[in-house]
Each structure stands twice: as structure tokens, then as C-alpha cells.
């Protein structure tokens with residue numbers, strides 16, 4: 130996408146496409162998990178991926194920062210564009226890509242290092258801060274944003290794995306946003322959180338969306354409605370329907386979407 | 396009315412039954428459900444008893460082995476000494492005739508001995524090492540010259556065995572001590588001139604032809620030097636191999652082939668590695684024979700596959716999700732390994748490495764092949780000095796026909812076992828202290 134068209138779109142108050150999947154198919158060995166998926170992800174918007182378990186939401190999300198490269202026997206065809214550039218081109222450096230596209234995994238996976246080090250690791254390898262004081266400030270700020278600071282301020286040196294499941298999840302979110310990614314992928318970030326922490330994370334998502342682009346997988350219809358601007362409904366590896374969240378939830382076109390939102394299956 | 400009554404009684408009956416918990420099992424119960432349970436419980440009992448019996452049997456073997464070694468070896472840690480009045484005559488000291496000094500004082504103690512062969516036997520009471528001890532004393536303290544002192548000196552090997560047998564009632568070994576000698580010992584003991592003292596020489600001497608002088612210092616030092624070479628070579632090579640195979644190598648027929656070969660190498664008899672070392676290190680590269688350098692290099696070959704396997708297992712134990720987490724933050728594959736995977740696997744790797752060191756420490760056969768069976772009196776100082784190791788020393792002493800070496804062998808085995816126990820304790824400590832639970 131050229132500068133000119135971007136401007137044009139902003140002027141007409143159209144949302145800007147940040148990422149775009151084109152005829153994206155994913156195979157695990159012989160089994161196909163995604164079938165020619167086309168989806169636009171807009172800048173400064175939250176895109177929610179919903180759908181029954183096993184429909185390919187995580188698979189799609191992993192395509193957006195090429196984490197599928199690590200899955201043995203996984204083959205991807207089609208294109209994923211970030212700012213118009215195909216990230217599946219051979220000469221794309223995944224290190225640069227993943228610094229821009231951060232990820233929070235479905236299962237919390239903190240490093241067995243200290244809580245501090247968990248957050249500081251990304252900024253450190255990317256040399257984002259210069260002095261230890263700046264690092265301290267960054268760690269505190271990031272932990273505050275995910276609402277974890279008050280709980281862990283006095284034990285920053287204990288291992289991240291010693292936290293509870295919900296705390297670990299928030300630590301993983303902090304770890305992901307500490308590197309200042311521009312697109313943040315969150316795979317069910319609230320699955321292990323209590324309502325208060327959930328509310329905090331949702332607030333964080335909305336706040337992040339002001340600057341960044343967010344993609345979130347969720348099984349909670351309420352959450353999708355609360356936080357997202359766009360919604361894509363996945364079913365058995367296909368995108369059945371996608372569009373503005375209000376439209377998907379108030380006037381779904383497809384019968385399957387209607388059934389899923391209405392709680393008939395999934 | 397009847398219906399009401401019936402219902403009433405049914406409720407009453409149910410109440411009574413409620414008191415009996417359905418979760419109570421009695422071994423005499425005839426309920427079909429309980430019969431099945433009885434069978435399952437019997438099965439469990441059988442399994443437990445078998446396991447317990449196996450453990451008891453194994454411990455019995457272990458205890459009898461250790462008992463055997465300790466019983467025949469503990470006396471080596473003590474030394475029998477005799478106290479004799481020594482006159483440091485200046486003339487004799489100048490001639491360095493310390494043997495004569497000792498002989499004089501023995502004659503003084505037993506003036507009745509005149510027969511030449513009896514005299515030789517009398518002088519034979521004292522260790523042949525004793526003159527050197529006196530010499531050292533005089534060198535350290537020249538003011539002794541001309542004085543007269545009571546001095547404790549070690550007895551000869553035969554006398555020592557006899558005395559210890561009497562003392563510990565160790566019997567059956569049959570020392571060759573004549574009745575006259577026995578009478579002398581008894582006389583000396585009665586006049587409080589015999590004592591047992593700690594045998595420091597066992598820990599501070601190298602090997603010797605005389606049992607009462609032989610010690611384990613040289614072989615222990617040899618063992619240490621050998622292990623240092625072995626670890627310096629095997630640890631980086633093995634860990635690097637494992638990291639490459641596990642984290643970087645593409646999965647193809649070649650890496651599969653390498654993997655199969657590594658697993659096979661771990662099962663190759665150790666003597667083969669000795670022959671390999673003989674052919675390659677000694678004959679091809681001409682490295683010094685019977686040196687700890689070559690010994691360590693041979694042992695490194697031996698434990699290399701074990702280290703590779705242990706390291707790969709430790710790396711595999713780190714969950715893939717951790718690698719993903721690091722990669723998703725934009726860490727390069729090398730950073731993922733060195734900042735995360737390797738660090739988290741390190742306790743497991745160290746445990747594996749330490750256990751393989753224990754194996755190398757106890758290895759004998761391959762060292763025989765490269766000439767480390769040398770008779771080593773001096774403590775080896777550098778890696779190219781002729782050296783032997785503790786287990787080889789055990790092997791050498793156990794082949795020595797002299798009676799005094801029996802207890803030395805057992806004592807050296809005890810030291811070897813103590814080292815093994817220490818190494819294993821270290822491994823356990825590291826595992827307990829640092830291992831990460833996922």
C-alpha cells in the first residue's frame with residue numbers, strides 16, 4: 130500500500146489495513162487446518178477471532194508472525210501482508226518481523242527466570258533501553274499496565290513460574306508488550322483470569338489499540354463485543370463471516386454465525 | 396392409610412441403612428463387587444511384596460560387599476609402631492648409618508640375642524623404611540645429634556600383620572611369624588612399647604614395593620589429572636554436539652545416522668576405546684605413554700556419547716513452549732539456545748556429566764591398554780608425567796602376592812568408593828537444588 134492511498138483512506142475516514150491474509154491455507158502434514166482464508170486486520174483496531182474449538186484460530190494467528198515455522202510438518206500457502214509486504218517471502222527476516230508482531234500464547238509460558246527478567250528480556254535483546262534505571266522504569270511501567278505491579282513489586286526476583294496461572298498470563302502479556310510491538314497477537318489472554326484482572330486486561334487492550342493493532346482470540350462473546358472493533362468467525366478452517374463487530378453480533382448473515390453467537394454449538 | 400404407612404417405613408429403613416457407609420470394605424464380604432476388590436487388593440499386595448523383597452535382597456548384597464571390603468581394609472588406615480630408645484651418635488650420623496643406630500637400640504632392648512640368624516630376625520622387626528624416617532628427623536632438627544630419645548618407628552609389614560591379627564582377631568591369614576618373633580612382640584607390648592597410630596603414610600605416599608610404605612597419593616593425583624583432561628575434552632565436545640543435533644541440525648538421514656551411532660558408541664565395551672587410544676594417540680600421534688593426558692583423552696572418548704545423550708535428554712526436557720516464547724520475542728535461534736534452553740537444561744546436563752565422570756573415575760580396562768599400569772612412586776605433576784589411577788592401583792595391588800597388600804587393596808577400594816559416593820552426592824545435590832520443575 131502506497132503512502133498516497135493510505136492518506137486517501139485516512140481522509141475518507143476508512144480504517145487502514147495493517148495486515149492482510151490472502152488465500153492463506155495451512156496444512157499439518159496431510160491434514161488441512163485453514164482453507165484459503167482472506168482477512169483484513171486494521172490499524173488501531175481490535176480484531177477478534179471467534180469460533181468453536183479446533184477451528185483454526187490459533188493456527189491463523191501463528192501465521193501472522195510466522196510462529197508456524199517452528200511447527201514440524203506445517204506448510205503454509207498463500208500470502209500474509211504486513212504493511213503491504215508479504216511476510217512469507219524467502220528473504221524476510223523473522224527476527225525483524227517478530228519484533229514488530231508480538232504474541233501472547235494460549236497457555237501461559239513464562240521463562241523460569243525472575244519476574245523482572247521475564248519482562249526485561251525482550252527490551253534487552255533488542256537494546257531498547259540504555260541504562261539499568263531505564264530498564265527498571267520500563268519493567269515497572271509494563272507491569273503496572275497489566276495490573277501485576279502491586280502483586281509482584283516485592284518479589285521481582287522470584288521466578289516467573291512461581292506465580293499463579295492468571296498472574297503468569299499477565300506476566301506473558303507484559304513480556305510481549307515490553308518489546309513495543311506494533312501488532313499484538315493475543316491467544317485467549319483472559320482464559321485464566323478472574324473478572325477484575327480480565328477487566329484490566331480488556332482496558333489494556335483498548336488502550337494498546339490506540340497506538341497499535343490488536344488481534345485477539347476469545348471464547349467469550351461478551352468479551353468480543355466489549356473489546357473488538359472487527360470480528361471474524363472461523364468454522365472448520367474457513368472464515369464464515371467477518372466484519373465490524375456490531376454487524377456480526379447484531380445482524381449476522383450466515384446461519385452458522387447466528388447459531389454460534391446464540392450458543393447453539395461450539 | 397397403608398400407603399402412607401409403607402412410605403413411612405421405607406423412609407425409616409433408608410435412614411437405618413444410611414448409617415452404613417458404602418465405602419467400607421471387609422475382607423470377608425461376599426458381595427460380588429467386594430470379591431473383585433479383594434482380587435485387586437491381593438494383586439497390589441503381591442506387587443508390593445515383590446518390590447520390597449527385591450530391595451531387601453539388593454541391600455543385602457550391597458551390605459555384604461561393603462562389609463567384606465571394610466573388614467579387610469580398615470586396618471590399613473592404622474600403622475603398628477614400636478618405641479625404641481635411640482641414641483643419635485654423631486659418628487654414625489655422619490656416616491649416615493641410621494640402620495646401625497636402630498640395630499644398636501634393638502640389641503640394647505634384647506641383649507640376650509646373640510645367634511646371627513636370630514639377630515637378623517630381630518632387626519627385621521622394624522620397617523626397612525625406618526632409617527629414612529630417622530634421617531629426616533635429624534635433618535629437620537640437627538640439635539638431636541648426640542642426644543638420646545625414645546622414638547616411635549613403624550614395624551615391618553609381617554610384624555604389623557601379626558600384631559593387627561592379634562589385636563583385631565582377624566585370624567586365618569596366617570602370617571609367617573616365628574615363635575621367637577612372637578615372644579619379642581609380646582614382650583614389647585607388655586612393656587607398652589607397641590602402639591597403633593593413624594597411617595598417614597597411606598595418604599601421603601606413592602606406590603611402593605613394601606606394603607607398609609605403599610600409599611595412594613600418586614594414584615589419586617593421577618586420577619585427578621586424568622579426570623581433568625577427560626572433562627576438558629569431553630564436556631565442551633559433548634555438549635556442543637548435543638546442542639547442534641538437538642537444536643540446529645536438520646532432521647535427515649545423516650543426522651539419524653549420527654544419532655544411531657552415538658547410541659551405539661555408548662554401549663561399546665570400554666576396552667575397545669583403550670585399543671583405539673593405543674592405536675591413535677600413542678602409535679599415530681606419538682603422545683607419551685602411560686600419561687594422564689592420554690588416559691584422560693581415552694576416557695573422554697568413552698564418556699562422550701554418554702554426555703551427548705544426557706545433554707540431549709536434558710534439552711528435550713525443556714518445553715517447546717519456552718522456545719516459542721523466546722522466539723516470538725524476536726530472539727535469534729542462537730539466543731534462544733544460550734539464553735534459555737541451555738540455561739534451563741544445565742542442571743540436567745551437569746547431573747549427566749557428573750555421573751559420567753564417576754564412570755570415568757572408576758574405569759580401568761582402557762587405561763591398561765595405554766600403559767597406565769605403571770609402577771608410580773612419585774606424584775605426577777604435569778599431564779605428561781607417567782601416572783596411574785586409583786582403580787588401576789587397586790588392580791595392581793590386588794595382583795601383588797605380598798600379604799601386606801591385601802589390606803591396602805581393600806583400603807584403596809574404600810577410598811575409591813568414598814570418591815564415588817561424593818561425586819554422586821554432588822550430582823544429587825545439583826539435581827535437587829537447581830532442577831527446574833515444569
Ligand SMILES: Nc1ncnc2c1ncn2[C@@H]1O[C@H](COP(=O)(O)OP(=O)(O)OP(=O)(O)O)[C@@H](O)[C@H]1O
Nearest residue numbers: 157162180181182183184185186187188189200235
Ligand atoms: N501442531 C499441530 N500438528 C497437527 N495438527 C495441529 C497442530 N496444531 C493444530 N492442529 C490442528 O489444526 C486444527 C486447528 O487447531 P487450532 O489450534 O488452530 O484451533 P483453535 O481454533 O485455536 O482451537 P482452540 O479454541 O481450542 O484453541 C485442529 O484440528 C488441530 O487438530
Ligand SMILES: [Mg+2]
Nearest residue numbers: 186187235316
Ligand atoms: Mg487455540
